[in-house]
Amino acid sequence: MSDEFTKAPRAKVEAEESHQRQDEQREASGVPGAQQDAAPMSEPHESTAGTQGTQNTVNRASAWVSRTFPGHENAFLGGVCGLIVAIVMAAIGFWRTLLLVLLVLIGVAIGQQADGDPKILRALGKIFRDHETH
Numbered sequence: 001m002s003d004e005f006t007k008a009p010r011a012k013v014e015a016e017e018s019h020q021r022q023d024e025q026r027e028a029s030g031v032p033g034a035q036q037d038a039a040p041m042s043e044p045h046e047s048t049a050g051t052q053g054t055q056n057t058v059n060r061a062s063a064w065v066s067r068t069f070p071g072h073e074n075a076f077l078g079g080v081c082g083l084i085v086a087i088v089m090a091a092i093g094f095w096r097t098l099l100l101v102l103l104v105l106i107g108v109a110i111g112q113q114a115d116g117d118p119k120i121l122r123a124l125g126k127i128f129r130d131h132e133t134h
Contacts, residue, residue, distance in 0.1 A: 109120040
């Protein structure tokens with residue numbers, strides 16, 4: 001197993017062991033309240049843990065793509081997108097897939113407009129302006 005897959009669990013175990021050693025040192029020195037501090041560490045909030053896990057998975061996948069296809073990461077991403085479109089097209093048909101792609105692009109364009117960076121709308125405007133002049 002790769003070292004990057006075991007770093008997070010190992011770090012958590014090491015942190016817990018460190019807390020345990022500190023508690024044992026407090027007990028040995030007679031510091032009052034050592035037992036109260038010895039409570040187990042609470043787990044991160046569920047949504048935070050899920051987000052961190054997803055981000056970790058994305059980082060590992062991105063690192064794998066970079067190692068496996070150095071300099072061709074975007075070509076790989078384009079191939080994966082093409083595969084997904086082909087599977088959807090085979091499953092629901094050409095026209096439904098075309099409608100799905102169109103609706104997704106409209107959604108992205110609306111989102112870009114709301115973000116203040118309407119790249120798709122500018123590109124469409126440029127295409128139609130170029131056609132009007134010819």
